[in-house]
Amino acid sequence: MLRIFHNTTYDFIRWWRTAAALTIAFIVIGLGSFAVTGGVNWSIEFTGGTLIQLKFAKPADAAEIRAVVDGAGIGGAEIQQFGSNTEFTVRARGENAADARTGVAGGAVREGVERALKAKYGDGVKVVRSGSVGPKVGAELSRGAFIAMLLGSLITLVYLAIRFEWRFGLAAVLSTAHDILVTLAFIKLFHFEVSLTVVAAILTLLGYSMNDTIIIFDRVRENVKKGRKSNFYDLLNESVNETLPRSILTHTTTLAATLALLIFAGEVIRPFAWVMFFGIFIATFSSIYVASPLLMWIENKWPRTDGAGRPTTQASRNPAASGAQRPSRQPAGAGR
Amino acid sequence: MTNLRSRILLIVGLLLASAFALFPRTVVERVKRGDGFVLDTTRKVPIKLGLDLQGGMHLAMEIDESKGTVANKSEALDRALKVVRTRIDEFGVSEPVVQKEGTDRIIVELPGIDDRQRAQDVVQKSAFLQFQITDKTQALEKALPRLDQILKEKGAALAAIVPGAKTDSGAGTSSPIAGLFGKDTSKKGADSARKLAKGDTGTKDTTNAALTGTQGGPLSKLLAPGQMPGEFYVKAADAPTVQRYLELPEIVNALPPGKMIRWGADTTSLGTEAYRLFYLVDARPIITGEYLKDAKPNTVPVEGTVVEFTLDNEGGRKFKSETSKHIRDYMAIVLDDKVMGRPPIIQSAIGTRGQITMGNRDLQAAQDLALVLRAGALPVPLKIVETREIGASLGADSIHAGITAGVIAVVLIVTIMIGYYRFSGALAVAALVLYIIYTMAVLAGFSAVLTLPGIAGMVLSLGIAVDANVLIFERIREELDRGKTVRMAIDEGFNHAISAIVDTSAVTILTAAVLYQYGTGPVRGFAVTLIAGIVASVFTAIFVTRTFYLLWLNRSAGTAQTLSI
Numbered sequence: 022m023l024r025i026f027h028n029t030t031y032d033f034i035r036w037w038r039t040a041a042a043l044t045i046a047f048i049v050i051g052l053g054s055f056a057v058t059g060g061v062n063w064s065i066e067f068t069g070g071t072l073i074q075l076k077f078a079k080p081a082d083a084a085e086i087r088a089v090v091d092g093a094g095i096g097g098a099e100i101q102q103f104g105s106n107t108e109f110t111v112r113a114r115g116e117n118a119a120d121a122r123t124g125v126a127g128g129a130v131r132e133g134v135e136r137a138l139k140a141k142y143g144d145g146v147k148v149v150r151s152g153s154v155g156p157k158v159g160a161e162l163s164r165g166a167f168i169a170m171l172l173g174s175l176i177t178l179v180y181l182a183i184r185f186e187w188r189f190g191l192a193a194v195l196s197t198a199h200d201i202l203v204t205l206a207f208i209k210l211f212h213f214e215v216s217l218t219v220v221a222a223i224l225t226l227l228g229y230s231m232n233d234t235i236i237i238f239d240r241v242r243e244n245v246k247k248g249r250k251s252n253f254y255d256l257l258n259e260s261v262n263e264t265l266p267r268s269i270l271t272h273t274t275t276l277a278a279t280l281a282l283l284i285f286a287g288e289v290i291r292p293f294a295w296v297m298f299f300g301i302f303i304a305t306f307s308s309i310y311v312a313s314p315l316l317m318w319i320e321n322k323w324p325r326t327d328g329a330g331r332p333t334t335q336a337s338r339n340p341a342a343s344g345a346q347r348p349s350r351q352p353a354g355a356g357r
Numbered sequence: 358m359t360n361l362r363s364r365i366l367l368i369v370g371l372l373l374a375s376a377f378a379l380f381p382r383t384v385v386e387r388v389k390r391g392d393g394f395v396l397d398t399t400r401k402v403p404i405k406l407g408l409d410l411q412g413g414m415h416l417a418m419e420i421d422e423s424k425g426t427v428a429n430k431s432e433a434l435d436r437a438l439k440v441v442r443t444r445i446d447e448f449g450v451s452e453p454v455v456q457k458e459g460t461d462r463i464i465v466e467l468p469g470i471d472d473r474q475r476a477q478d479v480v481q482k483s484a485f486l487q488f489q490i491t492d493k494t495q496a497l498e499k500a501l502p503r504l505d506q507i508l509k510e511k512g513a514a515l516a517a518i519v520p521g522a523k524t525d526s527g528a529g530t531s532s533p534i535a536g537l538f539g540k541d542t543s544k545k546g547a548d549s550a551r552k553l554a555k556g557d558t559g560t561k562d563t564t565n566a567a568l569t570g571t572q573g574g575p576l577s578k579l580l581a582p583g584q585m586p587g588e589f590y591v592k593a594a595d596a597p598t599v600q601r602y603l604e605l606p607e608i609v610n611a612l613p614p615g616k617m618i619r620w621g622a623d624t625t626s627l628g629t630e631a632y633r634l635f636y637l638v639d640a641r642p643i644i645t646g647e648y649l650k651d652a653k654p655n656t657v658p659v660e661g662t663v664v665e666f667t668l669d670n671e672g673g674r675k676f677k678s679e680t681s682k683h684i685r686d687y688m689a690i691v692l693d694d695k696v697m698g699r700p701p702i703i704q705s706a707i708g709t710r711g712q713i714t715m716g717n718r719d720l721q722a723a724q725d726l727a728l729v730l731r732a733g734a735l736p737v738p739l740k741i742v743e744t745r746e747i748g749a750s751l752g753a754d755s756i757h758a759g760i761t762a763g764v765i766a767v768v769l770i771v772t773i774m775i776g777y778y779r780f781s782g783a784l785a786v787a788a789l790v791l792y793i794i795y796t797m798a799v800l801a802g803f804s805a806v807l808t809l810p811g812i813a814g815m816v817l818s819l820g821i822a823v824d825a826n827v828l829i830f831e832r833i834r835e836e837l838d839r840g841k842t843v844r845m846a847i848d849e850g851f852n853h854a855i856s857a858i859v860d861t862s863a864v865t866i867l868t869a870a871v872l873y874q875y876g877t878g879p880v881r882g883f884a885v886t887l888i889a890g891i892v893a894s895v896f897t898a899i900f901v902t903r904t905f906y907l908l909w910l911n912r913s914a915g916t917a918q919t920l921s922i
Contacts, residue, residue: 023777024834074751149751155742158417169875173868180867184860217880218810224872225817225887228865232821235864236828239857267831270777271824277769278820282813285765287758289409290813297817 026265033261033309034254034317040310044203051206061209064216067163069156070114071130075138078145080106086138093137095130104288108149166220173227174198181231185238188319193234196312200230200303207299218293226300229275233268233308238316240264253320257313272305361911364904372791375798379403403801405452406468407808407882410756412749413468414476419461421740431460436736438463443732444479463739473746475725481739483693484729486646488676489619489638491587491687491700496613497637498582505574507607512575576602583634585687585700593624593631603635615640622695636696638689643679648672652730654723655712660698662715662723666730673709681706692726759812766816770823778830780921784905785826785898792822792890792897799889808882818890821865825898829854830922843920847906855899862895 055061065072075086083100086109090098098113113130131151138146154162174194181190204223208215240260279301283294381402408415418441420427420434427433434457441463442455454466470476579599581590591599602608603618612618621634652666668676680688680703687700690713698714715723770789774782796815800807833850841849866888873884 023779025777076751147748148746149748150746152745153743157419158743165875169871172875173871176867176871177864180864184863217876218813218883221810221872221876221880221883224868225814225865228868229821231864231868232824232861235860236857239860243853263835264831266834267824267827270773270827270831271821274770274773274823274827275817275820277773278766278816281762281766281769282816284762285758286762286813286816287755287809289755289809290759290762293810293813 024266026269029262029265030258031262031265032258034258034314037310037314040306041314044199044307044311048199048202048206051209052202054206054209061205061215062212063163064214064219065112065114065152065159066154066217067159067166067215068114069154069159070112071153072151073111073131073134073148074103074150075109075111076147076149077107077109077142081109081142081146083109086111089137089141090134093133095133098134108288162217166217169220169224170201170227173224177227177231181235185242188323188325189238189242189316192312192316192319193231193238195315196234196307197227197230199311200226200300200307203303203307204296204300207303208296211295213292213295216292218290219296222293222296222300225297226304229300230304230307233304234312236267237261237264237308237313241316253317257317261309261313268305268308272301275301361904361907364900364907368791368901368904371795371798375794378798378801379794404797405804405806406752406756407806407811408466408468408745408752409747409809410752410759410807411468412471412747412752413466414470414473415743415745416465416467416477416480416741417458417743418463418465418480418739419742421738423740427737433737434461434463437739440733440735441465441480441739444729447728447732448476448479462742469749471746471748473744475721477741479725479729481735481741482726482729483735483738484646484726484732485693485734486649486730487642487691488644489640489642489689489691490683491585491689492613492616492637492639493586493686494613495586496616497587497589500611500613501574501577501580503611504576504602504608507605507611508575508602511605511607576608585702587637587687588700589635589637590625590627590632591635593633596633599635613637619689619691619694619696621699622692622697634696634699636689636700638691638696642691643683643688644668644672644676646730646734648675649730649733650709652727654720654727656720657712660712660714662718662720663712664715664723664727664730665710665712666727668709668711670709676711677706677708755809756812759809759816763812763816763819766819770819774823774826778922781830781833784902784909785823785830787905788826788897788901789819789822791901792893793819795893795897796886796890799893800886803885803889805885805889806882807886810880811882811886814883814886815890818887818894822890822894822898824861825854825858825894826902828857829898829902833920833922837920837922844910846920847903847910851899851903858895858899862891865891 083102087098087100090100090111095113098111101110101112102108103110111134113134131148131153135148174197177197178190178194181193185193201223204226207213208219213219237260240263241257244256244260276298279294279297282290283298286294420430420437438455438457445453445455445465445467448467450467450470452468454464456464458464465480467476576599579591579595582588583590600620616637617640619636619638621636624631624633626632648668648671650667650669650672652664655663655665657663683703684705686703688703689696689700690698690711692713713726715726767789771786774785774789776782778785796818805811829850832854833846836846836849836853837843869884869887869891873881873888876884
């Protein structure tokens with residue numbers, strides 16, 4: 022049989038300091054840029070405003086379109102190429118969004134842009150997609166997205182606390198929070214527009230990253246039950262190594278699917294695919310280098326005890342301290 | 358053995374159920390139409406495409422309180438919802454969605470519609486019909502000096518609030534305002550009134566005399582009398598200014614008692630100049646649209662496009678008695694505060710029938726008006742707070758791109774699985790085929806709507822679906838390494854992998870459920886496909902793949918010493 026990473030004995034946990042330094046640096050740079058240049062690039066779904074996607078018969082030029090749109094009296098609109106050079110998006114945010122005169126959110130903006138462009142390009146331009154969101158709806162959506170993130174984390178924490186044990190749950194949630202922070206930093210640094218689909222990608226990552234951590238922790242739980250190794254450091258390493266082939270293979274298939282989306286599914290899905298693509302790497306990285314060391318740290322801080330109050334596992338690598346240790350009889354999983 | 362048979366039965370049964378759910382068919386169902394239920398034959402498509410895939414319009418509306426607050430919003434919204442639904446049902450779109458979202462919003466989805474303006478009109482038009490008698494006592498002419506006086510007094514304050522009256526000397530838009538505050542241009546207004554009177558051949562009547570005396574005033578110089586009592590012409594360019602003046606509270610208060618101003622819906626041209634018309638009418642309508650029984654569009658020789666309406670018996674009686682009191686008067690037909698066409702003269706008492714002239718608009722406009730009149734007036738004005746509009750071609754492109762991505766993802770995954778796990782990988786791929794069918798069936802079963810993010814969710818869950826298989830296979834390999842027999846290793850592998858599979862799936866379903874709760878439209882589609890995908894993946898990985906193994910073990914009748922994994 023074809024095997025990769027079989028019976029490995031890498032000392033993953035040893036690198037946790039380096040890993041921590043790297044990831045903290047990334048987060049600091051990302052979040053620092055939030056402080057310097059303001060928040061992320063929210064889509065009009067959140068800020069309120071109008072988005073118009075145009076398709077030209079012939080390749081067009083963004084500067085030229087900008088001149089036309091400015092001429093229509095819609096100042097400060099963003100013009101962006103959308104995939105090929107015959108497709109462009111026009112975004113007008115904020116105050117242009119609601120239009121009292123027409124009673125339609127963004128109606129005047131859309132009408133104005135279309136009229137001005139038709140005047141210049143005639144039938145050579147077509148509005149293929151448009152959307153307008155009033156400021157109130159935008160505010161509601163951002164609140165919804167925020168609540169969804171928070172609630173998502175909370176619910177998984179509760180689930181893990183029930184299914185595993187609070188130490189595992191805490192480590193998993195902290196590591197997932199880390200993933201979300203890193204992904205946000207990534208979105209910020211690469212100027213991805215945060216639309217509802219990107220929020221969906223982040224929430225999917227929340228689940229995915231949790232998956233990965235659960236797979237490793239499930240193995241840890243099992244190994245703790247077996248009680249073969251009394252020191253937690255080795256036990257963690259062993260669990261990570263044992264699950265390594267699975268991790269590699271699953272990430273390969275998921276990455277393959279994401280890559281297909283990234284390349285073939287078109288411009289609308291691309292930001293989603295990028296976030297997923299990056300997030301899968303982060304989830305893999307964090308389940309090994311963040312979640313496991315975190316679990317060790319938590320075990321160190323609040324060691325588990327058996328009925329008599331003696332520690333059942335030893336977080337330290339020093340075997341001298343665990344000399345008199347007997348195998349744990351206490352199941353690590355609280356649920357089963 | 359019986360165990361295995363029941364397993365296979367279950368899988369095949371589900372497969373048949375899925376095929377049934379996925380097979381497009383024609384069904385006869387009870388559909389609510391008009392007053393009662395009727396049997397209707399519709400073609401059921403297994404999975405509906407979202408607006409982003411088939412193209413169409415999405416509108417979200419709220420009660421517009423900019424013109425006065427609404428007391429019982431929730432009840433008003435329910436009534437508005439009913440009216441909008443009736444209108445949309447008659448609009449002729451297949452499978453429209455009209456529903457309440459939250460407590461204060463109405464969602465309308467119109468697949469395949471790309472005439473945005475028309476759809477908005479049909480949805481948003483209040484369709485409040487009134488018949489009002491135009492003034493014939495020259496009340497406005499008499500009140501004009503007083504109104505001019507008020508405007509002069511308010512002059513300074515006005516300058517501050519009128520937009521465009523700022524000191525920008527460039528654009529010619531501010532000319533009416535300049536005319537108001539710069540004394541020298543007042544002549545221009547008088548000229549225009551005179552010019553108009555000239556163009557207005559042969560219809561000069563006594564109203565002209567009344568007007569000439571007041572031509573210098575800020576309001577009166579912008580007006581010219583029309584061809585019938587109570588009618589006034591305003592140059593199209595001046596119309597916004599006049600409109601603003603007439604809406605000032607002081608002016609409204611100073612209008613003749615029991616009278617009000619109604620603007621005409623159309624612009625008229627006289628010579629080279631375009632004019633708007635307004636009318637002074639009795640504030641009390643003689644009748645409103647609530648008695649309307651039917652309305653239909655028509656084209657008639659003289660008036661062009663019209664909407665013919667029929668009143669019910671009660672309305673007919675009321676209309677008859679009112680109109681008989683107003684013989685030789687002019688009656689303005691007012692729709693949503695705008696006078697439709699020129700007010701006709703009442704020749705004799707009118708019964709249950711009448712018509713609204715549509716000016717120069719086409720038959721479709723008449724059809725739409727007839728439609729909204731039949732459906733009844735909106736109880737409250739609605740404002741559109743969100744629109745999404747996707748062209749059909751973009752939707753088709755998205756489907757194409759989504760399918761391409763899906764096929765390529767499948768090919769990649771199949772290659773990886775078979776390349777790495779060989780025979781077992783092939784079993785997993787067979788399970789994956791069932792997985793795809795089951796997922797689609799679950800989606801069809803919940804009548805979910807497939808959106809572009811939904812396709813992405815499906816492609817993604819393909820990748821995640823094999824995860825369960827990978828977990829099991831790796832576990833089986835470990836058990837084989839420990840020297841267990843093939844049958845034992847398979848059993849142990851499944852048993853040990855289940856806890857991790859259940860936990861990971863539960864967590865993903867929980868986050869997807871949160872997404873569903875807080876997401877809208879396309880994102881909901883994504884959450885639904887993700888959930889359906891995970892449920893199907895757990896079933897296929899744990900149950901179907903295992904059945905395949907059992908089948909294989911059975912056939913080899915205990916001789917299987919090695920497993921290709």
